[in-house]
Amino acid sequence: MTTVLKALNAALHFCLAEDPGVYFLGEDVLDPYGGAFKVSQGLSTAYADRVIATPISEGGIVGLGVGMALRGLRPVVEIMFGDFITLAMDQLINHAAKMRWMSNDRVRVPLVVRTPMGGRRGYGPTHSQTLEKHLLGAPGLRVIAACTLDDPGGLLQKAVLRDDDPVLFIEHKLMYTRGVLALSDLEEWQAERTDGVYPAYRLRIAGAPAPTITVATYGYMAEMAREAALRLAYQHEVFTELVVYTQLSPFEPEPVLESLRRTGRLLALEEGGRTLGWGAEVLAQAVEGDLGGLRAARVAARDMPIPAAAMLEAQVLPQADDILQAALDLARK
Amino acid sequence: MTYSSDPLELYRQMLRIRRFEETVLDNFPRGLFFGTTHTYIGQEADAVGVLSHLQEGDVVVSNHRCHGHFLAYGGSMHALAAELMGRATGVCGGRGGSQHIQWRDFYASGILGGTLPLATGMALAEKARRSGRLVVAFLGDGALGQGAVYESLNMAALWHLPLLLVLENNRYAQSTPITLNLAGDILARFQAFGIPAEERDTTDVLEIREMAQQAFQAVRAGEGPRALVIHTYRFAPHSKGDDTRDPQEIARYRERDPLPLHASRLDPEAVQKVQAEVEHEVAAAFQRAEGDSAANPASLTPPLGAMS
Numbered sequence: 001m002t003t004v005l006k007a008l009n010a011a012l013h014f015c016l017a018e019d020p021g022v023y024f025l026g027e028d029v030l031d032p033y034g035g036a037f038k039v040s041q042g043l044s045t046a047y048a049d050r051v052i053a054t055p056i057s058e059g060g061i062v063g064l065g066v067g068m069a070l071r072g073l074r075p076v077v078e079i080m081f082g083d084f085i086t087l088a089m090d091q092l093i094n095h096a097a098k099m100r101w102m103s104n105d106r107v108r109v110p111l112v113v114r115t116p117m118g119g120r121r122g123y124g125p126t127h128s129q130t131l132e133k134h135l136l137g138a139p140g141l142r143v144i145a146a147c148t149l150d151d152p153g154g155l156l157q158k159a160v161l162r163d164d165d166p167v168l169f170i171e172h173k174l175m176y177t178r179g180v181l182a183l184s185d186l187e188e189w190q191a192e193r194t195d196g197v198y199p200a201y202r203l204r205i206a207g208a209p210a211p212t213i214t215v216a217t218y219g220y221m222a223e224m225a226r227e228a229a230l231r232l233a234y235q236h237e238v239f240t241e242l243v244v245y246t247q248l249s250p251f252e253p254e255p256v257l258e259s260l261r262r263t264g265r266l267l268a269l270e271e272g273g274r275t276l277g278w279g280a281e282v283l284a285q286a287v288e289g290d291l292g293g294l295r296a297a298r299v300a301a302r303d304m305p306i307p308a309a310a311m312l313e314a315q316v317l318p319q320a321d322d323i324l325q326a327a328l329d330l331a332r333k
Numbered sequence: 334m335t336y337s338s339d340p341l342e343l344y345r346q347m348l349r350i351r352r353f354e355e356t357v358l359d360n361f362p363r364g365l366f367f368g369t370t371h372t373y374i375g376q377e378a379d380a381v382g383v384l385s386h387l388q389e390g391d392v393v394v395s396n397h398r399c400h401g402h403f404l405a406y407g408g409s410m411h412a413l414a415a416e417l418m419g420r421a422t423g424v425c426g427g428r429g430g431s432q433h434i435q436w437r438d439f440y441a442s443g444i445l446g447g448t449l450p451l452a453t454g455m456a457l458a459e460k461a462r463r464s465g466r467l468v469v470a471f472l473g474d475g476a477l478g479q480g481a482v483y484e485s486l487n488m489a490a491l492w493h494l495p496l497l498l499v500l501e502n503n504r505y506a507q508s509t510p511i512t513l514n515l516a517g518d519i520l521a522r523f524q525a526f527g528i529p530a531e532e533r534d535t536t537d538v539l540e541i542r543e544m545a546q547q548a549f550q551a552v553r554a555g556e557g558p559r560a561l562v563i564h565t566y567r568f569a570p571h572s573k574g575d576d577t578r579d580p581q582e583i584a585r586y587r588e589r590d591p592l593p594l595h596a597s598r599l600d601p602e603a604v605q606k607v608q609a610e611v612e613h614e615v616a617a618a619f620q621r622a623e624g625d626s627a628a629n630p631a632s633l634t635p636p637l638g639a640m641s
Contacts, residue, residue, distance in 0.1 A: 023461070050461075052492075054488070055484070055487055055488060057484035057487070057488070059450065059480070059481050059484060060450045060453070060481060060484030060485055060487075060488060061450075062450070063447065063449070063450020063451050063453070063454060063481065063485070064450050064451075064453055064454035064457060064488060065454060066450070066451050066454060067450065067451035067452060067454020067455040067456075067457070067458065068454040068455070068457055068458045068461075070451065070454075070455060070458075071392070071454070071455045071458035071459060071462075072458060072462065073458050073461065073462075090444060090447050090481070091447065091450060094442070094444045094447060095442065095444070095447060095448075095450075095451055097636070098433075098636075099435070099440075100636065100638075101428065101636040102425060102428055102429045102433045102435065102442075103425055103428075103429070103435035104424075104425040104426040104428055104429075104632075105634065106425075106435055106436075107435060107440075108638075139636040139637075140636035140637060141637075142637060158640075162640060163640060164638055165637045165638055197640045250637065
């Protein structure tokens with residue numbers, strides 16, 4: 001079984017081979033180092049002239065990517081830690097996301113900015129965050145989150161080769177070493193993929209009774225959600241349906257609404273901070289969906305910086321037990 | 334597109350900018366335009382002198398004070414007037430307004446300094462594609478406060494990119510004089526990155542054109558980035574009416590107005606003829622734009638394209 005890391009790496013190799021306009025840029029991305037999380041391993045050896053080691057200038061290199069994209073290339077920029085995306089906010093929001101629209105659709109910005117988010121490794125307040133919520137809803141920017149399901153490499157490949165608009169591609173650090181789970185290999189699960197380039201996945205425990213809770217989530221939280229769903233089913237006879245998003249923004253409510261029409265209960269899970277986050281939007285859309293009798297809850301990080309010490313970090317970031325408890329509370333409502 | 338080096342044509346280009354900007358300021362109180370404007374009055378020789386070396390396909394990256402750059406680049410006066418008026422016929426259909434102009438290989442944005450990484454990336458792309466094109470990026474003294482500028486200088490020099498930086502020092506960052514917001518030397522900023530830079534304190538279009546020539550040659554020859562620092566002055570306010578500068582200081586700089594300075598070298602009859610032609614051009618451009626249809630709300634398409 002291939003890992004998410006290997007899948008993403010293979011996708012980048014494929015993109016560079018497929019299109020001579022693809023460039024890969026980032027800090028410490030050259031071999032033998034191959035990137036801080038090793039996603040770029042081998043790229044510079046195979047494509048020396050199109051893999052560029054950059055200075056530590058996150059704003060500068062994302063802007064560089066915007067300029068390259070405007071002039072016909074398809075750059076992929078790696079931001080070493082997702083926490084550093086704050087340094088590129090101006091480039092993402094004011095330049096990458098706006099150039100096409102401001103130009104009256106005359107130009108395109110086929111740029112992919114890849115970055116690992118997330119904690120649970122003890123890196124502390126500035127290397128553990130899940131910051132994509134600050135970029136969700138920025139008009140003109142797609143935010144995509146990989147997960148272990150189906151084809152994370154293919155997801156990246158589509159963003160690089162087929163998407164003519166800027167994409168912020170979120171990876172979770174803990175996902176890299178996990179195996180990729182083809183839908184057909186999910187023996188315990190009945191899994192479906194929605195239509196669309198960046199699909200959502202609907203997962204139910206195979207052969208289980210009709211689910212009564214819809215769990216909406218993305219990224220690494222989908223791993224914890226599957227674990228929690230199994231415990232809920234086998235230990236508590238509470239049955240859930242997972243709706244795992246890959247496109248976070250623009251948010252498309254239909255996959256979660258479709259599930260909610262059958263379950264009536266919504267649990268939104270994210271590793272980012274609880275207040276004004278992705279889950280808040282999911283709940284708002286569900287309420288606006290006018291489903292009647294909706295009961296809903298969120299599980300997310302506490303609204304505080306992420307501590308380094310493991311016992312403290314576990315208090316701040318959502319854990320499998322938190323999901324379990326929230327689902328049990330919701331089931332009783 | 335061809336760029337003339339004929340002295341009378343250089344005068345015409347400067348006058349087109351001057352009269353365009355004056356017409357904008359004169360008509361602002363009528364409520365004809367949306368938002369604000371940052372006029373180029375007094376700085377015309379910079380754009381006209383520098384861009385007279387452009388070749389077809391070269392890229393220009395401009396800033397908030399972009400009207401002069403755009404007109405000297407060869408942009409349509411009518412389409413620019415229409416853009417300011419929010420007409421469907423505007424350069425960007427009314428989406429961009431005064432500061433956000435994109436047409437052919439010309440790009441302007443209202444984020445000071447934030448455009449420099451873009452210009453650097455564009456230069457990288459042109460070099461990668463071996464297009465022979467170069468990128469001219471304009472920035473003002475005010476943008477020197479932005480870290481993005483220095484990140485860009487570092488990368489452009491490191492990778493020997495075909496980038497020509499044109500720093501127009503009009504001595505004020507909005508209302509704040511340069512003495513209150515800038516330490517050190519401007520030229521040395523470029524030189525610190527190994528970027529050969531030259532400076533002049535001039536409003537003479539011929540001098541600026543001559544100064545730019547070598548820089549263009551070097552950049553086009555693949556010798557890496559070059560910088561031109563032009564110490565100039567804007568006669569009009571930062572935007573519309575927010576001028577707190579000493580009127581005597583403005584009057585002093587007015588004595589070296591680039592237009593009469595250059596006109597004095599030209600045949601007076603030819604100058605008069607150009608003046609009449611430009612008057613006609615400007616009047617016709619604004620009149621036509623005013624008569625054009627307003628931008629249509631139905632033109633507000635989503636900011637992301639559909640994917641197949």
